[in-house]
Amino acid sequence: MIAPRIPAAAKAAFRSPIWTPLRPHSQWQRTSQLRNPHPSLLTRLPKLLRPLTQQAKSIAHGDKDYEIPERLLIYHAGTGRITFLAMLKLTALLMGAFFTLLVVPSYVRAEKPLQDTAAAAACGVVPMLFVAYSTAPFVTHMHVHLPAAARASPAVLKRFVAAMPPGTRLTLTTMSSFTAKPRCSAVRVGELRAAVPGTRFGLVNYVRDVEAEDARRKWYMYRAVRSFYVQDARARHQAKKQKQQQRQQQLGEKGKATATVVHTWIWDAARDKIAKRERAAAGSV
Structure with missing residues (x-):
């Protein structure tokens, strides 16, 4: 018996998808294709990131290339004096709160005379305001x-200080009026000028113009510090102390902390620049 011959086109038309053979794929091949779609990009990624890593390392280790740090302490008013003024401010604040919140209300409830109530309020308010007014210009650092x-x-630093430009940036730290909180004022050497003798009972020896800075500040912000008091005698005393600290730093053993060096000679140079500029301005007038 001869079987009928079916054309190839008919076989293709009646072929079911079930009989289509599947291409074998192992599990590790499919997962590798999903995780690594672009092998060439991953091989080039370290080369692309190398400049960024080098730049980050240069930024992180940039200060190690310099022998001198970016910020130097050039004046310190003394730990004892700073502590005393801070405690004085705190005492005046507590005394003012005691009189205004406890004594005055008790006088009012007892119907004391008006002059006695006013005197009790003045005992708390006047010392607090006087301490805040007299100690606000005091520069601590x-x-x-x-x-x-x-x-x-150090040789380059000495040449820079000898020819210090007026745009050299300084940070003067004072204490807030009531709470003794540190306030940092960023000024330029050229902005400081000598104050008129007797300003604020002689407690101010340097002033600056703060109109432009106050104009940039919001209404709820503190006004910029205009007056400063820097003790010149303290700077001369610290010159001797600096030499002792430098000797201790040179002789200090590894693992032992040494005292922080105060570079008072830099402030002395800046102070001389300010005085010289004041004399030149007075001579030109």
């Missing part, structure tokens, strides 16, 4: 911000 060109070596 002063730092100088050095440019990168002046941080290469």
